[in-house]
Structure formats: C-alpha cells, structure tokens
Amino acid sequence: MERRLPQFFFALSMIVLALMLGAIWQAASPAWKTYQQEFHRLEAVGEPNAAAKSDVLNAALVIKQDLLPGLQRVDRCTTCHLGVEDPTMKNAPQPFTFHANLAPHIPAKFGCTVCHGGQGLATDQQNAHGQVPFWQEPLLPREYIRASCGRCHKEGEVPGVPELADGRRLFETQGCRGCHKLNGVGGTIGPDLTEEGAIRRFPEWLERHFLDPNAVSRNSPMPNFHFTKEQARALTFYMLSLTSEQMGTYYSSVRLIPSASYGRELFVEKNCIACHSIGGVGAKNGPDLAQVAKQHSPGWLDEQLVNPQLIYPGSTMPAYDLETNARKAIITFMASATAEDAQSILSQRTKPLTPQDAAIEAGKQSFARFGCVGCHGLQLQGGVPNPNSQGGEVPSLLHASDDYTKEEVVKIIQNGKVPPVENTARPAAPLYMPPWKSVLTDEDIHRIADYLWSLQKKKDAW
Ligand code: HEC
Ligand code: HEC
Ligand code: HEC
Ligand code: HEC
Ligand code: HEC
Ligand code: HEC
Structure with a gap:
C-alpha cells in the first residue's frame, strides 16, 4: 500500500504533463496553420521555378482578418478560407475554394459573417462556424x-x-x-x-x-x-433578413438595387404604358421609349422622371415621387426594353388599354402627389377620423358618383368643402377640404375627376 501511493502520484503527474504538452503543441500548431501550409503547397504547384516554389512554401503562417468597423465586426474566416479571391482556386477543395459571384461584396469591405453567420473572431472551425452553445448565429445552411x-x-x-x-x-x-x-x-x-x-x-x-x-x-x-x-x-x-443592426452608411446605401427587372415592375405599377409605347407597342400619348436611353443621358432621363415640367414646360407627364434607385431601375429597364416587353406587359393587364387611360393615370399621380391620399386614403376609402363631422370621418370617395355629377366634383375640388357638423354646440370638424384652384390647373382637376370616376363602385341596381 505504502509503495503504491508514490507510483500513483507518478502516473498522475505523467498524465498532467502529457496533457500540458498536448495543449502547448496544439497552441503552437493549430488547425489553421495546417490549412495554411496545405494552401501554400497548392499555390506552389503553379509556380514556374524552384526558387519561387520555395518562397511560397516558406511564406509566414499568420492569422488573416478583415477589420469591418462599419459592420461592427472583425472576420478571420480567410485565415482558413484562403482562396476566396483567387480564381485559379476554382476547383480547389474547401476551405480553399474560390468564391464565385462575390463582387462587389469584396472580403476587405464585407467580410463573411454578414452573409453567412458564424463567429468572425474565432480561428478554429467549430467556433468559427458557430456550431457551439450560446452563439446565436451559426452558419446558415x-x-x-x-x-x-x-x-x-x-x-x-x-x-x-x-x-x-x-x-x-x-x-x-x-x-x-x-x-x-x-x-x-x-x-x-x-x-x-x-x-x-x-x-x-x-x-x-x-x-x-x-x-x-x-x-x-x-x-x-x-x-x-x-x-x-x-x-x-x-x-x-x-x-x-429582419435585423435592425447598425451599419455604416456605405452598407445601407443600396437599400434598393436598381435592376432592370425591378424597373420593369415599376413600369407596370406606374402604368407608363398608358401613355407610352415601346417599339411601337402601347399607347401613343407620349413619345416611344425604345430609343430614349440612346438619345438622352441617364441624368437627363432622371430629371424627366422627377420633374417633366422642367424639361417640357406644360408637360402632361406626371412627376413621379420615386427614390433615386427606383428611378435608376426604370432607366435601366428602358435601356433594354423591347416591343416584346411592351406586348407582354399589355397581355398581363386585366383591362385592355383605352384612350382615357392616359388622363386617368395622370389624375392618379396628381391625387397621390398633392396629398389627397393623406385625408382620403390610398384606395380612396376614407376613414380618417374627423370628430364632429357628419359620420365622424373623412368620407370614402368610391361612391361620389351616387351623389354628384363629374362637373359637381370638379367644382368641389376647385372650391373646397367644409363638412357639415354633427353637433352645432361643439367645435367644427378639424379636417376640411381645402380649395385647389390656385394649386392645380383645370386640366389637372378634370383628370383627377376622371381618375375618381374610373374607380366608382356603383350601387347595386334594383
Ligand atoms: C479553422 C479553419 C476555418 C475557419 C477559421 C473557418 N472555416 Fe469555414 N470551413 C473550414 C473547412 C475545413 C471547411 C470544409 C469542411 C467542412 O465542410 O466541414 C469549411 C467549410 C465552410 C463552409 C461550407 C460548408 C458548410 O459547413 O456550410 C462555409 C459556408 C464556411 N466554411 C464559412 C466560414 C465562415 C463564414 C467562417 C468565418 C466565420 C469560416 N468558415 C471560418 C475551415 C474553416
Ligand atoms: C454578399 C454575401 C456573401 C459574402 C460577403 C460571402 N459569401 Fe460566401 N456565399 C454566399 C452565397 C449566396 C453562397 C451560396 C452560393 C450557392 O448557392 O452556390 C455562398 C457560398 C459560400 C461557400 C460554399 C458553401 C457550400 O456549401 O458550398 C463558402 C465556403 C463560402 N461562401 C465562404 C465565404 C467566405 C469565407 C466569405 C468571406 C471571405 C464569404 N463566403 C463571403 C454569400 C456570401
Ligand atoms: C392571430 C394572431 C397572429 C397572426 C395573424 C400571425 N401571428 Fe405569428 N405568432 C402569433 C403568436 C401568438 C406567436 C407566438 C407563438 C408561436 O410561436 O406560434 C407567433 C409566432 C410567430 C413567429 C415566431 C416568432 C418567434 O421568434 O418565436 C413568427 C416568425 C411569426 N409568428 C410570423 C408571422 C407572420 C409572417 C404572420 C403573417 C403571415 C403571422 N405571424 C401572423 C400570432 C399571430
Ligand atoms: C452588408 C450589406 C450588404 C449585403 C448583406 C449584401 N449587399 Fe449587395 N450591395 C451592398 C452595397 C453597399 C453595394 C454597393 C457596392 C459598391 O458599389 O461599392 C451592393 C451592391 C450590390 C449589387 C449591385 C448594385 C448596382 O448598383 O448595380 C447587387 C446586384 C447586389 N449588391 C446583390 C446582392 C446579393 C445578391 C446579396 C446576397 C448574396 C447582397 N447583395 C448582399 C450591400 C450589401
Ligand atoms: C399621362 C401620360 C404619361 C404617363 C403616365 C407617363 N408619361 Fe412619360 N411622357 C408623357 C408625355 C406627353 C411626354 C412627352 C414630353 C412631355 O410633354 O413631357 C413624356 C416623355 C417621357 C420621356 C422623355 C421621352 C423623350 O424622348 O423626350 C420619358 C423617358 C418618359 N416620358 C418616361 C416615362 C415613364 C418611365 C413613365 C412611367 C413611370 C411615364 N413616362 C409615364 C406622358 C406620360
Ligand atoms: C386636409 C384633408 C383633405 C385633403 C388634403 C383633401 N380633402 Fe377632399 N375632403 C376632405 C373633407 C373633410 C371633405 C368633406 C367631406 C364631408 O362633406 O364630410 C372632403 C371632400 C371631398 C370631396 C367630396 C366628397 C363628398 O362626398 O362630399 C371630393 C371629391 C374630394 N374631397 C376630393 C379631394 C381631392 C381630389 C383632393 C386632392 C386634390 C382632396 N380631396 C384633398 C378633406 C380633404
């Protein structure tokens, strides 16, 4: 028994020593160093002569990192993922493979974790890939x-x-x-x-x-x-995609990508085809758009969308309240649009195009632009509270044709209207319809009336 105790302690201290040596060895040659050596061997294959090969093989092993203050992170993924920016590594095994389709999101500016998740600072695979307890963002599948x-x-x-x-x-x-x-x-x-x-x-x-x-x-x-x-x-x-993380302005500068496909969607949504044709297909109230991108600069076209009056005084083209990149998207679409595009846009309409559509579209834009929607609603549905007016809210405009002729509505828009009060003892209703005749031309107002009329919901006939 007495002799066994020292043996036991000897064995125990040997185990502790082995563990310590193991830990030291692991710290000195972590997996990332092995990956970098392997990567250097892959690179050396392509070198022309022995001197160059040996330079590559003997390159220092260092932790690589992308400092990204604008994204509030530091990503070290490229310590192992060494070939992401090297097209010659297209067929190399992971973690050395070239990353296709990355531009313009280059590692120096974007790192990796903003798209992939994972733990940017870690340099061992399990932690970096975030497959550990309490790390909220493991690599996305x-x-x-x-x-x-x-x-x-x-x-x-x-x-x-x-x-x-x-x-x-x-x-x-x-x-x-x-x-x-x-x-x-x-x-x-x-x-x-x-x-x-x-x-x-x-x-x-x-x-x-x-x-x-x-x-x-x-x-x-x-x-x-x-x-x-x-x-x-x-x-x-x-x-x-829903995060409210703080990012530098550069990163949030492209909320909307100005792609041609999105431009086409806007072109449909804004009903440009009600006035314009492309390659001869569409309405003829404005110029054909097939060649506009060749005839005018992007800056000129942008101005045409923001303020047609400035370019063509007296223009009947509505001014569009679109953000910069939305306008860019439409311009990108116009640069490539063809008669076939116009044909497919027309064929997807629920109603065929009529000559009135131009006026209705212009009226709709004015209705949105001059703030009518603020009181009457985007869908003309009314419903904004207006205490002590009869009904207690701004009325829907969807049934105006039940109570008025179109000319009467034009007069109301020109001269304004104060809603009748519910209770004369209480203060007047806060919202009233302002007169618009000094703001809008008669032509504008008639187009708004045309637009309102195009949406009237008729009472059921009995
Ligand atoms: C210690 C080296 C190492 C580090 C650091 C590392 N990786 Fe990896 N990664 C690998 C290896 C090895 C593979 C391929 C083997 C595998 O699939 O497990 C891989 C595979 C991947 C894959 C593809 C396979 C999968 O699991 O979905 C993605 C994506 C990836 N890594 C992203 C990242 C990101 C992002 C970071 C930084 C947060 C990172 N890696 C840091 C070694 C590393
Ligand atoms: C802009 C977003 C973005 C950034 C930044 C980005 N990636 Fe990717 N990555 C992707 C997308 C999207 C894919 C999937 C491509 C596919 O489906 O083929 C991908 C694929 C990969 C794959 C292959 C995954 C697999 O399962 O085959 C690896 C590995 C990878 N990325 C690593 C990285 C590393 C390392 C970085 C940083 C240097 C990085 N990525 C930066 C978007 C990004
Ligand atoms: C009638 C109320 C109701 C409606 C409508 C509803 N949700 Fe939920 N939702 C809940 C409740 C309560 C929970 C929490 C219980 C659960 O996890 O199902 C929940 C949970 C969720 C979660 C998980 C949140 C988390 O982190 O645990 C998501 C995501 C979600 N809803 C999205 C939606 C989306 C998208 C819609 C519309 C398509 C929707 N919900 C419609 C009541 C609703
Ligand atoms: C961290 C924010 C961020 C993420 C995540 C991101 N992007 Fe971007 N993206 C940008 C920024 C910023 C630019 C502008 C880059 C520049 O021009 O320097 C950009 C540019 C683009 C462009 C070119 C836009 C143009 O002006 O023509 C496309 C296309 C694009 N990103 C697609 C994607 C796709 C697809 C993904 C996902 C795989 C993605 N982005 C993820 C921020 C991001
Ligand atoms: C109500 C009719 C109408 C609508 C709707 C309309 N436009 Fe116009 N547009 C015109 C008219 C008319 C012109 C001719 C110049 C003028 O009077 O402003 C014009 C001119 C243009 C021009 C300049 C063409 C040139 O060669 O001078 C472009 C580009 C243009 N419109 C694009 C659009 C786009 C894109 C939309 C949809 C977002 C749109 N327009 C909606 C009527 C309209
Ligand atoms: C500040 C809020 C406000 C704005 C902005 C506004 N309206 Fe009105 N509008 C009203 C109110 C209140 C009435 C009166 C309703 C009543 O008689 O109860 C009204 C009445 C009308 C009526 C008559 C409806 C009826 O049933 O009596 C029409 C048509 C109309 N507005 C069109 C417009 C148009 C077009 C614009 C934009 C050029 C516009 N409104 C902008 C508040 C507004």
Whole structure:
C-alpha cells in the first residue's frame, strides 16, 4: 500500500504533463496553420521555378482578418478560407475554394459573417462556424444564405432572390401586423419581429412554423394560413433578413438595387404604358421609349422622371415621387426594353388599354402627389377620423358618383368643402377640404375627376 501511493502520484503527474504538452503543441500548431501550409503547397504547384516554389512554401503562417468597423465586426474566416479571391482556386477543395459571384461584396469591405453567420473572431472551425452553445448565429445552411442579402437590400427586388420580395409582399398582405410588431407598427398578440433574423436564425424551425404553427409551437394562437412550401420559404427568407443592426452608411446605401427587372415592375405599377409605347407597342400619348436611353443621358432621363415640367414646360407627364434607385431601375429597364416587353406587359393587364387611360393615370399621380391620399386614403376609402363631422370621418370617395355629377366634383375640388357638423354646440370638424384652384390647373382637376370616376363602385341596381 505504502509503495503504491508514490507510483500513483507518478502516473498522475505523467498524465498532467502529457496533457500540458498536448495543449502547448496544439497552441503552437493549430488547425489553421495546417490549412495554411496545405494552401501554400497548392499555390506552389503553379509556380514556374524552384526558387519561387520555395518562397511560397516558406511564406509566414499568420492569422488573416478583415477589420469591418462599419459592420461592427472583425472576420478571420480567410485565415482558413484562403482562396476566396483567387480564381485559379476554382476547383480547389474547401476551405480553399474560390468564391464565385462575390463582387462587389469584396472580403476587405464585407467580410463573411454578414452573409453567412458564424463567429468572425474565432480561428478554429467549430467556433468559427458557430456550431457551439450560446452563439446565436451559426452558419446558415446553404439554401438560406441568400436571405442575408435582404439585411442591406431592403426594398424592391434582389436579383436572384425573389423570395425576399415575395415574403415581404405576403407579410404586408396577410395581416401579420395584426398580431406582430415590425419596426414599431403592429399588434402585440405575437412577438415583435423587428429582430427576428438576429434572434432565431434557425431557418428550418421558421419554415415548419409557417407550414403549421402548432407543429412546432404547441397551442399557438397563430392561425395556420395553409401556405404552400414556396410561400413558407419566402416568409422564412424575409424573417431571416429582419435585423435592425447598425451599419455604416456605405452598407445601407443600396437599400434598393436598381435592376432592370425591378424597373420593369415599376413600369407596370406606374402604368407608363398608358401613355407610352415601346417599339411601337402601347399607347401613343407620349413619345416611344425604345430609343430614349440612346438619345438622352441617364441624368437627363432622371430629371424627366422627377420633374417633366422642367424639361417640357406644360408637360402632361406626371412627376413621379420615386427614390433615386427606383428611378435608376426604370432607366435601366428602358435601356433594354423591347416591343416584346411592351406586348407582354399589355397581355398581363386585366383591362385592355383605352384612350382615357392616359388622363386617368395622370389624375392618379396628381391625387397621390398633392396629398389627397393623406385625408382620403390610398384606395380612396376614407376613414380618417374627423370628430364632429357628419359620420365622424373623412368620407370614402368610391361612391361620389351616387351623389354628384363629374362637373359637381370638379367644382368641389376647385372650391373646397367644409363638412357639415354633427353637433352645432361643439367645435367644427378639424379636417376640411381645402380649395385647389390656385394649386392645380383645370386640366389637372378634370383628370383627377376622371381618375375618381374610373374607380366608382356603383350601387347595386334594383
Ligand atoms: C479553422 C479553419 C476555418 C475557419 C477559421 C473557418 N472555416 Fe469555414 N470551413 C473550414 C473547412 C475545413 C471547411 C470544409 C469542411 C467542412 O465542410 O466541414 C469549411 C467549410 C465552410 C463552409 C461550407 C460548408 C458548410 O459547413 O456550410 C462555409 C459556408 C464556411 N466554411 C464559412 C466560414 C465562415 C463564414 C467562417 C468565418 C466565420 C469560416 N468558415 C471560418 C475551415 C474553416
Ligand atoms: C454578399 C454575401 C456573401 C459574402 C460577403 C460571402 N459569401 Fe460566401 N456565399 C454566399 C452565397 C449566396 C453562397 C451560396 C452560393 C450557392 O448557392 O452556390 C455562398 C457560398 C459560400 C461557400 C460554399 C458553401 C457550400 O456549401 O458550398 C463558402 C465556403 C463560402 N461562401 C465562404 C465565404 C467566405 C469565407 C466569405 C468571406 C471571405 C464569404 N463566403 C463571403 C454569400 C456570401
Ligand atoms: C452588408 C450589406 C450588404 C449585403 C448583406 C449584401 N449587399 Fe449587395 N450591395 C451592398 C452595397 C453597399 C453595394 C454597393 C457596392 C459598391 O458599389 O461599392 C451592393 C451592391 C450590390 C449589387 C449591385 C448594385 C448596382 O448598383 O448595380 C447587387 C446586384 C447586389 N449588391 C446583390 C446582392 C446579393 C445578391 C446579396 C446576397 C448574396 C447582397 N447583395 C448582399 C450591400 C450589401
Ligand atoms: C392571430 C394572431 C397572429 C397572426 C395573424 C400571425 N401571428 Fe405569428 N405568432 C402569433 C403568436 C401568438 C406567436 C407566438 C407563438 C408561436 O410561436 O406560434 C407567433 C409566432 C410567430 C413567429 C415566431 C416568432 C418567434 O421568434 O418565436 C413568427 C416568425 C411569426 N409568428 C410570423 C408571422 C407572420 C409572417 C404572420 C403573417 C403571415 C403571422 N405571424 C401572423 C400570432 C399571430
Ligand atoms: C399621362 C401620360 C404619361 C404617363 C403616365 C407617363 N408619361 Fe412619360 N411622357 C408623357 C408625355 C406627353 C411626354 C412627352 C414630353 C412631355 O410633354 O413631357 C413624356 C416623355 C417621357 C420621356 C422623355 C421621352 C423623350 O424622348 O423626350 C420619358 C423617358 C418618359 N416620358 C418616361 C416615362 C415613364 C418611365 C413613365 C412611367 C413611370 C411615364 N413616362 C409615364 C406622358 C406620360
Ligand atoms: C386636409 C384633408 C383633405 C385633403 C388634403 C383633401 N380633402 Fe377632399 N375632403 C376632405 C373633407 C373633410 C371633405 C368633406 C367631406 C364631408 O362633406 O364630410 C372632403 C371632400 C371631398 C370631396 C367630396 C366628397 C363628398 O362626398 O362630399 C371630393 C371629391 C374630394 N374631397 C376630393 C379631394 C381631392 C381630389 C383632393 C386632392 C386634390 C382632396 N380631396 C384633398 C378633406 C380633404
């Protein structure tokens, strides 16, 4: 027994020594050094002579990092992912493979984690890939990486990522805000989704939850919307893009990518075809647009969209309240638009084009631009509270033709209208219809009336 004790301590100290030596050896030759040596061997293959080969093979092993103050992070992924910017590494194995389609998001400016997740500072694979407890953002699975594009490109369409715009559209049309707040607007029955992409980056969970909330969240009050797989995927993409992280102005400067495909969408939405043709197809109230990008500079075209009056005094073309990149997108579309585009835009209309459409479109733009929507609503639905007016709110304009002729409506718009009061003892209603005759021309006002008339909901005939 007495002799066994020293033996035991000897064995124990040997084990401790082995562990310590192991730790020291590991610190001295961590996996990233092995990867860098391997990468140098790959590079050396392509070198022309022995001297150059040996230079490459003996290059120092160093931790590489991208300092990204504008994104509040430091990414060291390129310590192992050494070939991302080297096209000759197209067929090299991971982690050395060339990264296709990265430009203009170069590592020096964007790093990696803003798109991929993971833990930027770590230099061992498991920690870097974020597959450790308490790290909120493990690497996104491959098919969801593109959701991150929406962290910066928050509006319009991201080329190659239709899910983001589809998801945003679903969110805004399915009544999600009834129960969820997003950026301060919405109900409180469900959790606030403003940070959803930063808090719970488990795409599979989100997607299953959209297909059937109850399946992953027992007795969830969230209804089953019976979304298709594609819709659930689109909403998941959109959710993953929702973060309210602070970024430098450079990173948020391209909220909207000025792509031709988004330009086409705006061209349809703004109904430009009601006045213009492309390659002879479309309406003839304005010039044909097939050649405009060749005839005019982008700056000139931009001005034409912002302020047609400046370029053509007395212009009948409406001025558009579009942001810079939206205008860029339309101009990009016009530069490549063909008669076939016009044909396909026309064929997708629910109503065929009529000669009145030009006036109606101009009226619609004036209605939006001169602030009528502020009191009467985007859909003319009314409903803005107006205490002590009869009915208590600004009326809908969808039934004006029941009470007035078009000429009477023109007169109301010209001269304004004070709503009759509900109770003469109380103060007058705060909102009244201002007179517009000094602001809008008679022609403008008639076009607005045409627009209102195009939307009248007729009383059921009896
Ligand atoms: C210690 C070296 C090392 C570091 C540091 C590292 N990686 Fe990797 N990574 C690898 C290796 C090795 C592979 C390929 C083997 C594999 O798939 O596990 C890989 C694969 C990947 C893949 C593709 C496969 C997958 O798992 O989805 C992605 C994406 C990736 N890394 C991103 C990153 C990002 C982002 C960082 C920085 C936060 C990073 N890596 C840091 C070694 C590293
Ligand atoms: C602008 C966003 C973006 C940035 C920044 C970015 N990536 Fe990627 N990366 C992607 C996308 C999107 C894919 C998926 C491509 C595909 O589906 O083929 C991808 C694919 C990869 C893959 C292959 C994944 C696989 O499973 O095959 C690796 C590895 C990778 N990226 C590593 C990196 C590293 C390392 C960096 C930083 C130097 C980086 N990425 C920066 C968007 C980005
Ligand atoms: C961290 C923010 C950020 C993320 C994430 C991001 N981008 Fe970008 N993107 C930018 C910025 C900033 C530019 C402008 C770059 C420049 O010109 O220097 C840009 C430019 C672009 C452009 C060119 C726009 C033009 O002016 O023609 C496209 C296309 C694009 N990004 C697509 C994507 C896609 C696809 C993804 C996802 C794989 C993505 N971006 C992820 C910030 C981001
Ligand atoms: C009738 C109210 C209601 C409506 C409508 C509703 N939700 Fe929910 N939602 C909830 C409640 C309550 C929860 C929390 C319970 C759960 O996880 O299912 C929830 C959970 C969620 C979560 C998970 C949040 C988290 O981090 O745990 C997401 C994401 C979500 N909803 C998105 C949506 C979207 C997108 C829509 C519209 C298509 C929508 N919800 C419509 C009530 C609603
Ligand atoms: C109500 C009719 C109308 C609508 C709607 C309209 N335009 Fe115009 N546009 C015109 C007219 C008319 C001109 C000719 C110059 C003038 O009077 O301003 C014109 C001129 C132009 C020009 C300059 C052409 C040249 O060669 O001088 C461009 C470019 C243009 N429009 C683009 C658009 C786009 C893009 C839209 C949709 C966002 C649009 N227009 C909507 C009526 C319209
Ligand atoms: C400051 C709020 C406000 C703005 C801006 C405004 N309106 Fe009005 N509008 C009203 C109110 C209030 C009435 C009176 C409704 C009543 O009689 O109760 C009204 C009445 C009308 C009516 C008659 C409807 C009826 O049933 O009596 C028309 C048509 C109309 N507005 C069109 C317009 C147009 C076109 C514009 C933009 C050029 C516009 N309004 C801008 C507040 C506004």
